[in-house]
Amino acid sequence: MADVPPRAIADATRVVTAGRRAEWTHDGQGRGIVNPPVWRASTILYDDVASLRAGARQGEPHRLFYGRKGTPTQWSLADALTALEPGAAGTFLYPSGVAAIAAALMAVLSPGDELLLVDSAYDPTRSMALSLLKRFGVTTRFYDPLVGAGIADLIGDNTRAIFLESPGSLTFEVQDIPAIVAVAKTRGLVTLLDNTWATPLYFRAIDHGIDLTILACTKYVVGHSDVMMGSVTATDDYFAQLRDTSFQLGQCVSPDDAWLASRGLRTMAVRLAQHQASALRIATWLDTRPEVARILHPAFASCPGHDHFVRDFTGSSGLFSFVFQGGDDAARAAFIDTLDLFGIGYSWGGFESLALPVDPARHRSATARDDAGPLVRLQIGLEDPDDLIADLERGLAAFRGTMA
Numbered sequence: 513m514a515d516v517p518p519r520a521i522a523d524a525t526r527v528v529t530a531g532r533r534a535e536w537t538h539d540g541q542g543r544g545i546v547n548p549p550v551w552r553a554s555t556i557l558y559d560d561v562a563s564l565r566a567g568a569r570q571g572e573p574h575r576l577f578y579g580r581k582g583t584p585t586q587w588s589l590a591d592a593l594t595a596l597e598p599g600a601a602g603t604f605l606y607p608s609g610v611a612a613i614a615a616a617l618m619a620v621l622s623p624g625d626e627l628l629l630v631d632s633a634y635d636p637t638r639s640m641a642l643s644l645l646k647r648f649g650v651t652t653r654f655y656d657p658l659v660g661a662g663i664a665d666l667i668g669d670n671t672r673a674i675f676l677e678s679p680g681s682l683t684f685e686v687q688d689i690p691a692i693v694a695v696a697k698t699r700g701l702v703t704l705l706d707n708t709w710a711t712p713l714y715f716r717a718i719d720h721g722i723d724l725t726i727l728a729c730t731k732y733v734v735g736h737s738d739v740m741m742g743s744v745t746a747t748d749d750y751f752a753q754l755r756d757t758s759f760q761l762g763q764c765v766s767p768d769d770a771w772l773a774s775r776g777l778r779t780m781a782v783r784l785a786q787h788q789a790s791a792l793r794i795a796t797w798l799d800t801r802p803e804v805a806r807i808l809h810p811a812f813a814s815c816p817g818h819d820h821f822v823r824d825f826t827g828s829s830g831l832f833s834f835v836f837q838g839g840d841d842a843a844r845a846a847f848i849d850t851l852d853l854f855g856i857g858y859s860w861g862g863f864e865s866l867a868l869p870v871d872p873a874r875h876r877s878a879t880a881r882d883d884a885g886p887l888v889r890l891q892i893g894l895e896d897p898d899d900l901i902a903d904l905e906r907g908l909a910a911f912r913g914t915m916a
């Protein structure tokens with residue numbers, strides 16, 4: 513497996529083969545197992561003082577040293593995620609997506625720096641900028657997700673980094689990433705992208721010039737709603753400082769969680785293809801309904817930044833929102849409460865469908881919203897889409913019922 517040149521195979525093949533190095537699966541006598549096993553460890557035992565001293569050399573990957581620095585179980589997952597971003601130098605794992613965002617920001621920012629943060633960013637990312645980063649002397653300026661090359665006008669003397677999230681995970685604006693990256697490169701700024709929605713399978717972040725790309729692996733990589741995990745994959749220019757910051761913060765993930773995430777990764781390409789097909793089918797159906805004013809799904813022309821999606825992405829995943837035509841909070845609640853097959857809950861990316869009331873105007877400072885009614889975010893799972901449509905149809909009837 514390790515001998516396959518990285519660009520010679522398709523992503524669907526790569527999620528199956530990546531990270532399964534012979535040194536982590538084989539017995540050295542011509543036999544091996546398929547999955548790198550769970551190596552649980554805190555203490556690593558050294559045969560003698562010479563190997564203890566050799567083990568202490570910093571910066572060498574894939575060397576047992578102490579549990580916090582990982583074992584083949586975590587290295588295999590990180591290796592696989594790196595392989596999905598050709599051109600990347602390496603990946604570091606975190607106990608949640610939010611922890612990954614924190615480490616990436618702390619790796620590149622210092623007191624006195626300014627961060628440009630997309631206004632559609634995941635709410636905990638906003639809160640982190642406005643509280644933790646502020647406390648450490650970093651200021652934040654929010655920008656319109658559709659700013660594109662206009663980001664140049666927002667750059668000041670102290671601006672150090674641009675944080676992107678595309679599409680936004682409540683309102684789905686697709687950013688002009690190539691235009692922003694081009695400005696960042698001319699002005700010497702670092703770019704960080706939350707790529708959780710598209711995953712590297714549908715948007716190659718490093719290929720598009722992003723310096724650090726972040727995944728909430730909790731979502732599609734794990735895929736089964738039972739593990740928290742985050743990752744940051746970085747280019748050569750930033751990987752060493754990301755790794756050093758992460759070690760200094762004491763970040764590590766449990767081998768059992770890494771093993772479950774690796775198991776999820778093996779089926780990510782087929783799961784995403786099904787999430788994509790079912791979500792497109794259901795969004796297309798919702799678009800015909802009189803109760804629905806607007807679909808917020810990057811593959812729809814009604815979605816801000818749709819042209820960027822068509823140009824830069826190779827697929828869409830299973831998460832989108834829609835705006836009701838009129839109706840209030842109670843009508844929206846009646847819709848959601850009537851659904852049987854959609855759970856009510858945060859997170860997404862698992863095999864099961866979810867519905868969530870979202871109120872994006874609460875999490876904005878640089879852009880306003882003018883929606884025809886309340887918003888609902890749907891995560892389309894792996895159930896039969898006809899069953900999901902029948903369920904949504906009952907929900908829409910309940911919505912209408914509240915307006916009568």
Ligand SMILES: *Cc1c(COP(=O)(O)O)cnc(C)c1O
Pocket residue numbers: 607608609610611634677681706708709728729730731740741742859
């Ligand atoms: C869920 C999510 C995160 C955070 O991931 P956790 O593992 O829940 O901490 C970050 N970004 C986006 C877009 C998310 O949806």
